[in-house]
Amino acid sequence: MSEKKKRTPAWDGNKAGTAEKTGKAETAEKVVKAGKAGKAGNVVKAGNAGNAGNAEKAEKVVKAGKAVKAGKAGKTSGRRGLNYAYLDEDGKRLVRRALIKAVCVPGYQVPFSGREMPMPYGWGTGGVQVTASIIGPDDVLKVIDQGSSDTTNAVSIQKFFRKTAGVEVTEKTSAATVIQTRHRIPETPLKSGQIMVYQVPIPDPLRFLEPREGEAAARHANREYGILYVKLYEDITRHGEIASSYDYPALVNARYAMSPSPIPRFDNPKLHMSPALHLFGAGREKRIYAVPPYTSVVSLDFEDYPFRPAKSGRACELCGSETSFLDEVITGDQGERIFVCSDTDYCAGRREKAADGEKETRGGG
């Protein structure tokens, strides 16, 4: 799947330097991998690879497990001094530990000591840390903001990882191995092996109902989710239906209530028994949680007011899809508006297909 980028990424300087010194490109490759895996054994190799003849520095390398710094120890100073995928190896390691725990206990919010990222909170620092911790040079990254890959946030994050991790980026859902997202899950069904990374603002679904952190934790621990139903009760009483349209709470693996981040409730059913791995990162709140592949995710509801995904009833004006989630777009000063697919890749794919003369199948993906 990998197609090496033409541009040399920042971290590549280190790698190249190491390779020069040892004269073994293979070892250098290992070094980078070692850094990724954070394996002590490989790290020792990394130290050797750097072979600075500086025992003290080599020691440091072994301790820190910072494989890429090995290059530095070898006095082949990297151009920027940036670590692979920006985040330092210790930082990645602690994120990965949290991720493992999160996968083991689906829906449970694992605390982690998140790092500062070169972007403000609210712009996806949690998601970026998760992506930085799992991404490798062979990955193909897609970033979604509001369903689209060409909005500001998506473009910046793509650029960030192209620069710091040298990965290939794509807009195609089917071509991506890692998809970082805010607001949407792609319309194209996800496959086994793909990883979704969500940028989460408020990880705890109980937050606004039970502001006391300790009490909220106790409620999670004892699976006391009555207050979430109070919220639904209130919705029905006020609006005649469950009006929460995004960040709709769901019960994961019949145990933990989870906030699926600000995706529309339209997307909630896509989480249920999904073949992909879903990772959620909240940077400001410093929480990580996960939905492993093929895990049940059930949106909360009442028996007499069952969960309904959406109520659009319209078709996309561009591709004609009646099943995808639509955005309302203002097209003129007189209030003219059209409804188009929020998932731009899905929409474009359908239009391409139609243009190819293939028979358009409704709701096909």
Next chain:
Amino acid sequence: MLLQENHPSAMTEPLIRAEGITKRFGDILAVDGVDLELYPGEVLGIVGESGSGKSTLLNILSGALPPSSGELFYRGRDGTVRDFFKIRERERRFLLGSDIGFVHQDPAAGLRLKVSAGANVAERLLSGGLRRYGEARLRASEWFSKVELPLDRLDSRPEEYSGGMRQRLQIARNLVTGPRLVYMDEPTGGLDVSVQARVLDLVRSLSSEFNLAVILVTHDLGVARLLTERLLVMKNGRVIERGLTDQVLDDPGEPYTQLLVSSVLGGA
């Protein structure tokens, strides 16, 4: 007493029995070795001046505050008696959400002021696993009638309620799960006298209708006389006198109780 005759079998065993409840805050001994028993359907009053430890005691009994030492034996619906402080937290929380109620002096502490009154009443049912909106709403409105709240205010938020209405709502919210025991901390504390009388009346009638055991903390001896059958008088964290309410108030044995009683009469 009235209720004893109705429930002769229940009178044989107490609902709760506390032994040697003690609470220290640093050097301060807030509650000092309190023993008490409460029988099903009985209203027990705890009186004493501010700082005598009565609210602390109530917080301990209701599981909100861990005691420094002491035991609280709780007889479950199945008849088994266990130490309330030693059962698993999940079970304790379950009991506190179903079998035990707590009416706070400040309704804001016991209600969700920002969600509708109906949702406030329904919350304990929903927490108990009820998953039908229609039924939750129906049972909320039934309890609205029982505590004499106007049904057309079912969807209003308690922040729009008067003090007396909030207190009624708090009572409905606690009783909707049919608890056997309700703790009340100065339930009529901030209310004017006429509203106070109606709320007290309500507590008395509900207590007898549902065979509810109540521990009522108050500094108001008038409230104690009206509502309670037995009385504990606390001073400096200790129970200094106990007995039938009329006996204690009409013929106090301890000088402190005499003072308490006479100060009420003097003030009235």
